[in-house]
Amino acid sequence: MLIKLIILILMAAFFLFEVYKHLLSARQRKLSLPRNVRDIYDDQKYQTWSAYSTETNRVDLTERGVQFALTFLLLLFNVHARLSGILPQGMWANSILLVVADMLIAVPIGVYFAWVQQMRVEEKYGFNRSTKKTFITDQIKQVIIGLVLMTSILCLYILFYEMLGLWGFILLFAALAVIITLITTFSMQLSKLFNKYEPLPEGELRSRLEALFEKHGYTLRHIYVMDASKRTSKVNAYCTGLGKNKEISLYDNLVANYTPDEITAVFAHELAHFHFRDTMMLNLANMLTFLPMIALLLVMSVVPAFCQAFGFTGMHYGMVYILMGHLMQAVLIPVRAPVMAHMRACEYRADAFAVQNGYGEALVSALKRLCKDNLADLNPHPLIVTLEHSHPTLSQRIAAVSALMAEK
Template identity: 30%
Template sequence: MSFIAAAVYFAILASAALGVYLKARQSRAARADRDAPPPEFAETITPQEHRRSADYTVARMRLSVGETLLDAAISVAWLALLLGPLYALLAQFIAPGLTLSVAVVVAVAIVDHLLRLPLSLVETFGLEARFGFNRTTPFMFLLDEAKGAALWLVFFIPLLYGLFFAARFSPDYWWLAGFVAAVALLLAMTVIYPSVIAPMFNQFTPLEDAALKARMEELLARCGFQSGGLFVMDASTRSTHGNAYFSGFGKAKRIVFFDTLLRKHSADEILAILAHELGHYKFGHVRQRIFQAAGFLFIGFAALHLAFERGLGGAFGLPNDPGIILVIALTAAAPILHLLSPLTNFLSRRAEFEADGFAKSIYGEEPMVSALTKLSRDNLATLTPDRLYALFYYSHPPAPIRIAALLEARSA
C-alpha cells in the first residue's frame, strides 16, 4: 500500500473515530442534565420540555453515530473494493474517454446515495416522526428524491464533461479556469436557487400580514436593504421545525420565513429575527462567506490538479482515469474538511454574535432572547451541549451562550 493511500485511509478512520467520540460526549452531556433545565431557563422551559429535548438529542446522536460509521465504511469500500470493479464493468460498455470518466462519477454518486438512503428514511420517518416533527409523506419523500436526482443530473453531468474536457485540453491551466467557472457558478446559484430551484420543493407566497409587513418594510428601509420580496415558505408540509433566512444576491435577495416560525412567534420576535438576518447583510457576512468558499474552491482545484498530474489513481492500485481520481479526491477531502470545521464554525459563530448584536441595537435584547428561547424549545435543541462537540458541529453558538452574550451586553 502506498503512503498516500495509507494516509487517506487513516484520515477517514480517524475522522470517523473522532466523530463517534464527539457524539458520545454530546449524548452524555444531554443525559447528565436531563432532569431540569439550566437555572436561567427555569421560567421559560419546563422540566418536561427539557427532558424531551435531551431525549431527542440522545436519539439524534445515536442515529448520527450510525451515519458516521456508515460513511466511513462506504468510503473505505469504494477505495479498497468497489471502484476498480465498477470501472472495469463500465469500460466493457463505454470506450475510454470523457464519457467513461463521467459515467464513473455518476455511477458512484448514484450507488453512494442509495447506500445512504435507508438512514435518511429512518431519520425522517423514525426519529423525526417519533418526536412529532415529520410531516413528510412517503410520496413526498420519493418525489423530493426524484427532483433532487433530476437536478443533479441536469447540472452536474455537463459540469463533469466540461471539467474533464478542460483537464485534457489544457493540462497545465485547466484548474484555474475550473476555479473561475466554479466561483461564477457559486454566484449564479445565489440568484438561481431562490427563484428557480427552491420553488421546485416548496411553495413560496408573499407575506400577507399587512401590519407585520409594514413594520418589516420600515425596518428594511431603515437598514438600507433592498429586497426582492418578503415570502412565506410552506415548511409545515414537511416538518414542524421553524427558521428564517435571506437568500439571493443583489436585487434578487429574498427574505423567507417558515410558516411554522410565523405561527409560533410574536411580531416583536419575528422582527428581531429579521433584524438578526439583516445584521448579516450590514456586516458583509454573505460576502465574507463567498470569499471563504472561493478560497476553499481555489485550494480544492489546486489539489485536484496535483492529483491529476501525479496520477492519484495509481496510489490506490486503480487506473488514472479522471473520474476515478475525482472520486478519490472527494473521498479524501471529507475527513480533511471535518478536521477543519472548528475553524469554519468559529468564523460562522463570530458572525452570529455580530448579527445578534445588531438586532439588539435596534430592538433591545428581550425580543431576541425570547425568540432564541422559543426556537430552542420548539426545535428541541439541547440547552446543555458538550463544548467540544459544539466546536466541531455548531455553526451557530448554542442558544444559552447567545442569550448570555445578549444579557451581558445589557449589564455592561
C-alpha cells in the same frame, strides 16, 4: 501500496473521529444545563429532547458507519477499477459513468437513513409533516440535482485539464466560484422546486418588517410565506437578494405562532448580516474551501500512483474525482474551523444590531422559542462548537444580548 494504505487510514481516522464526537455529545447530554437556558425546557420536555437527540445521533452514526464500511470495501478491493473495465471505454464516458455509479451505489443507503430519520424519528417526536409521496419526490429531486451538479463539475475538470494542463485548475476554481455564487443567489428559485411561496398579507407584521428595512435604506421587494408546514413543524426564516433589494421568506409555522415583535427581531438579526456584508464574506469563505478540493485534484492528476494504487493502469479522471470526494471531508476539518469562528463572531454582531434597534428582549424571547420548537441542543460540547458550529450556543448568545441591554 503505501498510498492506498495512507488513504484508507486517513478515511478510517476520520470515521473514528466522528464516533469520538458522538461519544462526547452523549456524555455532554448528561451534564446540567447552563443557568440562563434552564427555563426553556421543563423536565419532561428536556427528557424528550435528550431522547430525540440520542436517536438522531444514533441514526446519523449508523449511516456514517454503513457508508464508511461500503466505501472502505470498494476501495480496498479495487472495485472501481473492475467497474471501469466493464463500462464503455471512451475517456469521457468511462469517467462520467464511473462517478455516477459510485454515487448511485450510496443512494439507497442515504435514502434509507433519511427515511428512518424523517418518517420514524421526526415522526415520533411530532416534527414530521411529510407524506410518503412528498418524501419520495424530494429524494428523487435531490438525487438528480446532486448527479447533475457533481457530473458538471467533473466535466469542467476534465475539459479544463485536457485543454490547459495545470493552468486549467485556476479556470476550474473560477468556474466553481461562479457556480456557488449562482446557487446562493438563486437559492430561493431552487427552493421553489420544493415549496410554494405566497406573499405575506398586509398587517402589523408586514408594516413592521417594511419599516425596519426602510430605516436602514433597504427596500423589501417581496415578503413570502413558505409552506414548510407541509414537511416539518420546525421553524425558520431567511433573507435573500443582492444590493438594496431584499426578499424575505418566512416558514408558515413562524407566522402562525410567533408575535410580530419576535419575527421582526429575527429579521433585525438577518438584516445585520447584509448590512455588515457577512453574506458576501461567507460566500468568499465557501470559495476558500474549494482550494483543498482543487489541490487534491491537482496532486492526484499529476501523480498517477494514486489511481494505480486502486487498480488502474494510470491516471483516471473518474477515480481521481471519486478519491477527492472521499478525502475532502477529512481535509476540510482544519479549513472549516477558522471559517466557523468567523461566522460565530458575525452572529454576535448581528444580535447586537437587533439590540441597537430596540429588539433585544424580543430577540431573546424569539431565540428561546426557536430553540424549544426545533428541540435544539442547549449545551453542545465546546470542541464540537469550535469545529463545526456556525452559531454560538443559545446560552452564549443570551449572555451577550443581556450584557448589551444592561449597558444601555
